[in-house]
Amino acid sequence: MSGAIRILIVDDDSSLGEALKEGLSRQGHEAVWVTKPEEALDLFHKQKFDFLLVDCLLPQMTGLELIEKAHGHSKSQFRPILMSGIYTDKVFVQEAIQKSQAIAFLKKPFDLADVSNLLKREVVQKADSPVHKHIYQIFSKEKVSVREKKALIDSLEDVSGYDLPLIYSLLCETKSTGYLNIYYPDGGISGVTFCSGSICSVDIEDKTTSIGHMLIQSGYITDEDLQTGLNDKSKKRLGVRLVQGNLLSPHAVDLIMTEQMNVRLSRTITSDRLRINFAVTENELTEPSIDSNQLLRYLHDWVASKIPVNWLKSLYLKWLGSKIILNSSLRSDHPAFQMSLLHALDGFEERLRQGTSLGQILSVPGYQETAVFKGIHFLLLRGLIYLSSKTEFKDEAEQLICLKAIKAQVNGKSRSDILTLLGIWEGGDSQINVQETIASLGPKPAGPQTEVGRLWTELHGLFEGTGKSGESAEGLQAGKLPGKRVSLPKVDPAEALLKANQYIEQVKKELSFSQFDKAAASLQMALSLVPDLFQSHLYHAWIKLGSLGSKSEKFKIKEIELDLMQVPPDERYDALYPFVLGLFLKAQGDHVGARKSFQKAIALDGSFLMARRELGTLEAAAKPQKQDIFTMDLKQVVSGFFNPKTKR
Amino acid sequence: MGKFDSMVDRKGTEILVSLVGVIDEDVDFSQLNVAGAEKVSVDFSGVKSINSCGIREWMKWIALLKTAEVTYVKCPKVIIDQINMVDGFLPSNGKVESFYVPYYNETTGFEKNVLFRYGVDFKEKAVTPPAQVLDDQGQPMEMDVLEAKYFRFINK
Numbered sequence: 001m002s003g004a005i006r007i008l009i010v011d012d013d014s015s016l017g018e019a020l021k022e023g024l025s026r027q028g029h030e031a032v033w034v035t036k037p038e039e040a041l042d043l044f045h046k047q048k049f050d051f052l053l054v055d056c057l058l059p060q061m062t063g064l065e066l067i068e069k070a071h072g073h074s075k076s077q078f079r080p081i082l083m084s085g086i087y088t089d090k091v092f093v094q095e096a097i098q099k100s101q102a103i104a105f106l107k108k109p110f111d112l113a114d115v116s117n118l119l120k121r122e123v124v125q126k127a128d129s130p131v132h133k134h135i136y137q138i139f140s141k142e143k144v145s146v147r148e149k150k151a152l153i154d155s156l157e158d159v160s161g162y163d164l165p166l167i168y169s170l171l172c173e174t175k176s177t178g179y180l181n182i183y184y185p186d187g188g189i190s191g192v193t194f195c196s197g198s199i200c201s202v203d204i205e206d207k208t209t210s211i212g213h214m215l216i217q218s219g220y221i222t223d224e225d226l227q228t229g230l231n232d233k234s235k236k237r238l239g240v241r242l243v244q245g246n247l248l249s250p251h252a253v254d255l256i257m258t259e260q261m262n263v264r265l266s267r268t269i270t271s272d273r274l275r276i277n278f279a280v281t282e283n284e285l286t287e288p289s290i291d292s293n294q295l296l297r298y299l300h301d302w303v304a305s306k307i308p309v310n311w312l313k314s315l316y317l318k319w320l321g322s323k324i325i326l327n328s329s330l331r332s333d334h335p336a337f338q339m340s341l342l343h344a345l346d347g348f349e350e351r352l353r354q355g356t357s358l359g360q361i362l363s364v365p366g367y368q369e370t371a372v373f374k375g376i377h378f379l380l381l382r383g384l385i386y387l388s389s390k391t392e393f394k395d396e397a398e399q400l401i402c403l404k405a406i407k408a409q410v411n412g413k414s415r416s417d418i419l420t421l422l423g424i425w426e427g428g429d430s431q432i433n434v435q436e437t438i439a440s441l442g443p444k445p446a447g448p449q450t451e452v453g454r455l456w457t458e459l460h461g462l463f464e465g466t467g468k469s470g471e472s473a474e475g476l477q478a479g480k481l482p483g484k485r486v487s488l489p490k491v492d493p494a495e496a497l498l499k500a501n502q503y504i505e506q507v508k509k510e511l512s513f514s515q516f517d518k519a520a521a522s523l524q525m526a527l528s529l530v531p532d533l534f535q536s537h538l539y540h541a542w543i544k545l546g547s548l549g550s551k552s553e554k555f556k557i558k559e560i561e562l563d564l565m566q567v568p569p570d571e572r573y574d575a576l577y578p579f580v581l582g583l584f585l586k587a588q589g590d591h592v593g594a595r596k597s598f599q600k601a602i603a604l605d606g607s608f609l610m611a612r613r614e615l616g617t618l619e620a621a622a623k624p625q626k627q628d629i630f631t632m633d634l635k636q637v638v639s640g641f642f643n644p645k646t647k648r
Numbered sequence: 649m650g651k652f653d654s655m656v657d658r659k660g661t662e663i664l665v666s667l668v669g670v671i672d673e674d675v676d677f678s679q680l681n682v683a684g685a686e687k688v689s690v691d692f693s694g695v696k697s698i699n700s701c702g703i704r705e706w707m708k709w710i711a712l713l714k715t716a717e718v719t720y721v722k723c724p725k726v727i728i729d730q731i732n733m734v735d736g737f738l739p740s741n742g743k744v745e746s747f748y749v750p751y752y753n754e755t756t757g758f759e760k761n762v763l764f765r766y767g768v769d770f771k772e773k774a775v776t777p778p779a780q781v782l783d784d785q786g787q788p789m790e791m792d793v794l795e796a797k798y799f800r801f802i803n804k
Contacts (some may be wrong), residue, residue, distance in 0.1 A: 179699040191700025203700045277729045283698035
């Protein structure tokens with residue numbers, strides 16, 4: 001978020017109010033402090049505020065009453081924060097938060113750091129909301145010239161880490177040569193070198209990637225080969241030592257170096273707010289590099305594994321009624337259609353060719369929402385499809401399908417969640433976002449009492465009310481849409497991670513005893529503390545694979561396949577990934593593939609007992625069974641009596 | 649000459665460091681001896697590009713010049729971009745003495761970098777661009793940068 005945050009502090013305790021105002025102003029925010037609720041309401045008439053920091057007990061009215069009145073008076077969407085030194089019991093706090101939709105409740109006394117951390121967190125969350133960012137306007141253009149793409153890159157500065165796949169794609173498409181420098185809020189810097197549209201090198205601060213593990217995982221060497229290479233005490237790089245020892249092909253080194261770039265690039269794709277700068281330079285093409293064809297595969301990988309589906313839902317909300325149009329040059333044999341995300345959606349290409357909207361695609365039975373959003377995003381990133389800029393419905397039946405898809409995105413969400421989804425916490429752009437979302441509902445249906453008419457009216461009122469923070473928004477609070485968001489200040493991230501890791505140890509233990517339900521519960525606990533926990537998709541997949549019945553249901557297998565697709569590149573190079581992949585292949589009946597995967601898992605971690613157990617089971621099953629009278633069928637038994645004994 | 653070169657010109661306690669070429673992972677700034685300098689001017693006019701590794705190397709080196717008065721002269725766009733983006737790229741006690749602003753003419757396609765000097769074309773929180781910049785054919789040129797973005801360091 002550029003510019004200072006505007007905060008209104010309402011507290012009759014002058015020592016606290018003054019200290020807050022001064023402290024927050026010193027941090028570069030625009031803080032205003034008043035002691036009386038009337039003064040606050042008067043200011044809400046005249047000015048916009050991002051946050052209202054309000055004491056629960058004020059003269060003339062309570063803090064909750066002030067929030068309620070201020071919503072009606074305010075020129076903008078503000079986020080309330082409650083504070084109190086008196087009303088601090090748990091029930092009151094929870095009720096107050098629920099009623100006021102406050103983002104937090106601060107119990108007095110608190111530190112200034114508590115407030116600044118809270119503001120920072122909320123501002124980052126808001127900035128993460130991708131709605132209405134001009135960078136994605138190119139998704140509704142049939143053709144975007146190289147010049148337009150270059151101008152777009154030049155104009156970018158503040159972006160989200162989730163925007164980087166599009167930026168990488170644009171730099172490749174425009175055959176750019178130069179350095180893309182990425183600046184992180186903590187002062188860290190990463191860089192990607194482009195040469196004629198190919199990515200030649202990736203520089204990130206955390207460069208740790210284990211080439212040895214990557215080589216074993218990819219099947220280029222065995223663990224014995226790796227040991228031999230490591231025992232060679234020369235100062236040469238491991239790859240060179242392995243090649244010189246005839247343990248590895250030079251071609252394989254290039255492939256692994258490319259994969260290493262993929263891992264590093266994937267690490268740049270995070271929820272962080274970043275600043276970027278692309279400087280045109282005269283770089284020489286070095287090998288290995290990632291060219292446009294390879295980038296297609298990596299884009300697929302990043303969209304599948306790094307971009308959260310909620311982020312995509314927010315991005316595409318206003319486009320749910322838009323038609324998906326295939327680029328005229330897109331042929332059926334385009335490699336994009338062979339990528340797992342699209343392959344997982346049966347008949348996807350045909351549906352696109354027949355002309356359909358995003359909302360309709362989401363309503364296809366058997367299509368998983370995650371796969372649809374990610375599949376569409378992947379195709380858009382490469383410019384293989386575009387979205388019509390206007391909502392077009394063939395008839396009301398089609399409109400109904402799309403309205404239901406939109407309803408599904410907002411159903412059960414609190415007012416603040418919907419505001420986040422629409423990206424309209426603030427005034428200004430909020431009205432544009434609201435209008436675009438309302439436009440996506442299509443024209444008002446002729447019959448207001450029909451299903452489509454009722455749904456249209458409901459959604460129209462909902463979005464319009466949310467944008468204005470008027471009566472409808474209050475209606476939301478009153479429970480038009482169930483669900484609440486209770487956002488108490490978060491626990492210390494380090495402490496949360498520690499606890500989450502303890503739960504993961506529990507998950508592992510329970511999985512080793514095949515206690516899949518318990519493991520699922522423990523995993524849930526871990527994820528409630530750290531939502532993007534390392535290798536969580538793998539544990540999910542393992543639990544689901546363990547819970548499969550003897551007959552593997554096709555739908556569940558697809559679900560697990562999607563889980564595996566969502567494992568980011570840098571979470572694949574230890575023993576867990578090949579092990580879970582082995583379980584997946586086994587469930588699909590591919591015992592040869594499963595054995596190879598278990599062998600890789602053991603090569604990466606010799607003490608992985610479950611991998612050894614699975615491998616043992618498969619190998620035992622593969623051995624020809626010694627036939628005896630108890631395992632033969634009746635025909636064999638009878639014929640055995642009359643056959644002459646073979647001489648030994 | 650490799651892809652990077654540097655020169656140090658010492659006059660008593662005043663030092664002029666001239667950098668030329670590409671600032672990347674291969675650059676070793678520790679070779680630049682500025683010990684005992686009270687005033688260090690860095691001439692960036694020869695710098696073609698700087699990548700993330702180069703920025704890190706520069707930050708490490710410039711942090712060593714705690715007591716010296718630092719001045720950047722003839723900064724090309726690649727350097728101004730870093731000053732705008734990276735806190736500490738220009739030390740807090742440092743100053744930009746002059747920098748280049750790209751201009752172009754859409755009709756003729758002519759491009760040129762115009763040097764803005766402190767006290768003439770800019771000062772603290774104010775930029776006064778030349779009234780007219782002409783290309784070789786005498787045609788007026790336009791500034792080829794987003795002003796709010798490019799001049800941000802002046803308004804800090």
